[in-house]
Amino acid sequence: MDLIVEGLSRAIVLLFTGDAELWRVIWLSLLVSGTATLLSLLLGIPAGTFLALTDFPGRRIIVSLVNTGMGLPPIVVGLFVTILLWRSGPLGFLRLLYTPAAMVIAQCVIATPIVTGLTLAAMQALNPRLRLQILALGATRFQMLWLLMREARLPLLAAVMAGFGGAISEVGASIMVGGNIQGQTRVLTTATVMETSRGNFAMAIALSLVLLVLMLCVNAFLTSIQQRKRPL
Amino acid sequence: MEEARDSNRTILRAEGLVVQRAGRTVLDIPALEVSRGEVLAIIGPNGAGKSTLLLTLALLLSPTEGRLWFDGLPIDRRVDRVALRRRMAVVFQEPLLLDLSVYENVALGLQLRGVPASERRRRTWYWLERLGIAELAQRPARDLSGGEAQRTSLARAFALSPEILFLDEPFAGLDAPTRVEVIDHVGAVIRDTGITTVFVTHDRDEALALGDRIGVLIGGRLLQLDRPEVVFGTPANPEVAAFVGIETVVPGHVIAYRDGVASVQVAQRVIEAVAEMHPGRAVWVCLRPEDVTLLSENTAGESSARNRLTGHVVRVRPAGTQVRVTVDCGFPVVALITQTSAQKLSLIPGQSVVVSFKASAVHLIGR
Numbered sequence A: 001m002d003l004i005v006e007g008l009s010r011a012i013v014l015l016f017t018g019d020a021e022l023w024r025v026i027w028l029s030l031l032v033s034g035t036a037t038l039l040s041l042l043l044g045i046p047a048g049t050f051l052a053l054t055d056f057p058g059r060r061i062i063v064s065l066v067n068t069g070m071g072l073p074p075i076v077v078g079l080f081v082t083i084l085l086w087r088s089g090p091l092g093f094l095r096l097l098y099t100p101a102a103m104v105i106a107q108c109v110i111a112t113p114i115v116t117g118l119t120l121a122a123m124q125a126l127n128p129r130l131r132l133q134i135l136a137l138g139a140t141r142f143q144m145l146w147l148l149m150r151e152a153r154l155p156l157l158a159a160v161m162a163g164f165g166g167a168i169s170e171v172g173a174s175i176m177v178g179g180n181i182q183g184q185t186r187v188l189t190t191a192t193v194m195e196t197s198r199g200n201f202a203m204a205i206a207l208s209l210v211l212l213v214l215m216l217c218v219n220a221f222l223t224s225i226q227q228r229k230r231p232l
Numbered sequence B: 001m002e003e004a005r006d007s008n009r010t011i012l013r014a015e016g017l018v019v020q021r022a023g024r025t026v027l028d029i030p031a032l033e034v035s036r037g038e039v040l041a042i043i044g045p046n047g048a049g050k051s052t053l054l055l056t057l058a059l060l061l062s063p064t065e066g067r068l069w070f071d072g073l074p075i076d077r078r079v080d081r082v083a084l085r086r087r088m089a090v091v092f093q094e095p096l097l098l099d100l101s102v103y104e105n106v107a108l109g110l111q112l113r114g115v116p117a118s119e120r121r122r123r124t125w126y127w128l129e130r131l132g133i134a135e136l137a138q139r140p141a142r143d144l145s146g147g148e149a150q151r152t153s154l155a156r157a158f159a160l161s162p163e164i165l166f167l168d169e170p171f172a173g174l175d176a177p178t179r180v181e182v183i184d185h186v187g188a189v190i191r192d193t194g195i196t197t198v199f200v201t202h203d204r205d206e207a208l209a210l211g212d213r214i215g216v217l218i219g220g221r222l223l224q225l226d227r228p229e230v231v232f233g234t235p236a237n238p239e240v241a242a243f244v245g246i247e248t249v250v251p252g253h254v255i256a257y258r259d260g261v262a263s264v265q266v267a268q269r270v271i272e273a274v275a276e277m278h279p280g281r282a283v284w285v286c287l288r289p290e291d292v293t294l295l296s297e298n299t300a301g302e303s304s305a306r307n308r309l310t311g312h313v314v315r316v317r318p319a320g321t322q323v324r325v326t327v328d329c330g331f332p333v334v335a336l337i338t339q340t341s342a343q344k345l346s347l348i349p350g351q352s353v354v355v356s357f358k359a360s361a362v363h364l365i366g367r
Helices: A002-016 A020-053 A059-069 A074-085 A100-124 A128-136 A141-151 A153-168 A172-178 A188-197 A201-226 B002-009 B050-057 B081-085 B102-112 B117-130 B146-158 B176-193 B204-210 B228-233 B238-243 B339-345
Strands: B010-021 B024-035 B039-043 B065-070 B088-091 B164-168 B196-201 B213-218 B221-226 B248-258 B261-266 B269-274 B282-287 B293-296 B307-319 B322-328 B332-338 B352-357 B363-366
Touching: A002 A201, A020 A059, A020 A100, A020 A141, A020 A153, A020 A188, A020 A201, A059 A100, A074 A100, A074 A172, A100 A153, A100 A172, A128 A141, A128 B088, A141 A153, A153 A201, A172 A188, A188 A201, B010 B050, B010 B196, B024 B050, B024 B196, B024 B221, B039 B050, B039 B204, B050 B164, B050 B196, B088 B146, B102 B117, B102 B146, B117 B146, B146 B176, B176 B204, B196 B204, B204 B228, B213 B228, B213 B238, B221 B228, B221 B238, B238 B248, B238 B282, B238 B363, B248 B332, B261 B282, B269 B307, B293 B332, B293 B339, B307 B332, B322 B339, B332 B339
Parallel strands: B039 B196, B039 B213, B088 B164, B164 B196
Antiparallel strands: B010 B024, B010 B065, B213 B221, B248 B261, B248 B282, B261 B269, B282 B363, B293 B352, B307 B322, B307 B352, B322 B332
């Protein structure tokens, strides 16, 4: 019990005394996971929309792959991204291993199927006739997609939240491709693992608290958009 | 010159239209023309291909085979479908509103077309008022009742001033009193604006209320297309006859013809019909239930009706304020009579009655 109380109090002190290292870790976490989420949205929303609105041979296989991808183990992703970026690997020449960019790639691989799968579900939940009605109103293809996404905005924001959640809470892949290098690739989750293994519980609790508060803030913001009553 | 005038009158033309789904032909229309300013009502049972036909004509579904012309322009792969759809409007059975206010929904099509704001405002308010939903303008569309939502959907279509309006069972989802009111409203708007309309429904009364011409679509085929009185009075075949409310359709042979009256043998009986049909001809004898009178055997005196057949009651079923009676005269005849008459005759199955109908009430279709 003392461990927790002491941990909590030290965590608060650390946060409010402006520990430079802690703030660097927080900032890098936001930067890496934010970028990864953004990329996964750019890939996943169009992909999910396409899968929801078109029919082609092999579509079902792709959909089941996407659904499987929603539960992709981060360790497996970490392993494959490491192999890809390894000095002698196919993308080794990019020299990205153990950089924040490598972590962005890994987190993006984890978040994209989540965003794709939830976008697919969101768009498929719309009345299929709505698409015909929008086209019948004289919409171009782009206008139609925009209106459909607008109609599905609540579940689409859920996709954004789930994608960000998947990216920022992931640890296995980040350690493998980032290496948890102090000042370079150390993020909240990898730092928590390290501090815990050192028995440095106060710092670990502080990091976990920050992670929770961060997720709470981001999701509170997105929820406020999602649940906003539209002005009439 | 002749052709130019013709294409000016015809706004939409289809030729050899075939739509297949999973290898099955769901629509097969060799030819169809819609004239400017007319209301073409297509009736048919559920699953007849009505919506498929409407979606195809509205350029929302590509036919498997066949060609379409809109305003003389052939619809091929190079044609700008969006530009053509912007000259049309479609209202579906479900209102299909977006999660916007009523006003924004009605203005949506105009907004998609880039109509300037002032013009958009003017037209949106005009149609909100015309359809009696102006006071709902700021209400979210998801809070509307069925009737209000369908009025919004109709206003959204009318606001586009389309050259052709497609209505896909727009009244089917409404409760009875609302339905009558909305049909009257839409009928008035269509008459006032003279807007060309293609209207599909499974309801004969709706088709009669609005249609200048009525097409009967059954099993993906347009079995008859003509003025309402022709389709309902002289259906082209037994399927159409059954669909337009003729409940007695029986096969027979013409055995004599004299002075415009054909005598037709049906089972072991002879029926007289006002028709120019010569002996030896195989026909379908069609009779509307409301044209059949029932008499009790002992009161059957003289009457001007040429046909009198004795038979026995097979079934008595209430039909709203009336009673539908099936009588076996060697072949089944259906009569629709008032409840009072049914009580007076105290009809019960097995009872003998006399079936009477005029020769002019009988419609013969060649087999």
